[in-house]
Amino acid sequence: MQLSPKIENFVLHCGEMGSRWGFNRTIGQMVGLLVINEKPLTANEIAEALKISRGNVSMGIKELQSWQLVKVHHIPGDRKEYYSPNGSIWDLANRVFEERRKREIDPTLTLLRDQILDSANSPEEKYAQEQMQSIHDLLETVTKWSAELQRLTPEQLQSLMKLGSSVSKVIDLKDKLLRKS
Amino acid sequence: MQLSPKIENFVLHCGEMGSRWGFNRTIGQMVGLLVINEKPLTANEIAEALKISRGNVSMGIKELQSWQLVKVHHIPGDRKEYYSPNGSIWDLANRVFEERRKREIDPTLTLLRDQILDSANSPEEKYAQEQMQSIHDLLETVTKWSAELQRLTPEQLQSLMKLGSSVSKVIDLKDKLLRKS
């Protein structure tokens, strides 16, 4: 498993970005490698290509499975497991998005809901609660919106984008329609 | 600067989430503290409230300024600097979003554009380039969309959401309008 410079370049970049996308360097590289390789790879091939230990690959695969980003294949007469990306690029991005929402937004929403229900016993707490309410509303809006967008196919999304340079036009459109009816 | 349990709870939570939102624990706590405090705070007050060193606060403020999340105030006759959030919750969220886009997406888009222009010299590279093209297209779509959404005020966003439980309705709307005109 020897990578061409161009491919290695891409894989290394995925590693660097990995940490920003919610996993660590190694796991980023693994995703990159699996995505640009047409045929599924064994754990050993991955370890060799990325020059990392076999144990590390095993842990990485486990993590990627918890994100539902990889799929296992078996080839008849071969005991090894072969790994490949679980779905299209679009599917993978959606899962990452979803998983991150769960980790980055949901816990905060839960906490805020609790705090807001609680009664404030000082002017400081009163102000704090108002702010928490704003954050709550914002996060809820973002959550609902991302759920809507995720439901769309890439084609629908493209179609929506062609509406014009600004979504505000859609809003105007809606207002006009409402006024007519 | 003694925090009530309720407020401390929120601040600590912001710290935990901080790392998931692109900064570290301390900086997350600082943002939380500034946001729920009605009046601006000095660096010393922040250090005391969060029980961290003065130097750490200084570095945190610097980082938050690079994200454009804090604003400095001066009180006549007082040499200290007072810090407060730079804008509404909505403004802050927008800036974080924007900054993360720059860090998490833009570098990849640049790399992909370069790689795609380059010619493939093997079937493996051919496939790799096709995949990179898909990733590129996806990221570009996401980037454009987030720019659109960021341009909206919270009110417009709410208005847009009320359109119905599914954004696909917007697409139907567009189709109907196009047919009429």
Next chain:
DNA sequence: TTAAAGTTTCAATAATTACTGAAACTTTAA
């Protein structure tokens, strides 16, 4: 000027997170 009040910097260290590799485990086929 100078010293007091404040801020910033950064080397040293603490805390956290990732990785290795050897041992334990699992599965399969002879």
Next chain:
DNA sequence: TTAAAGTTTCAGTAATTATTGAAACTTTAA
């Protein structure tokens, strides 16, 4: 069965990232 081929686990260690605190710097007012 058993041994070969494979996988997983996890204690120890390496690498990275965050924090402190003391020294250096800046600003202001007497």
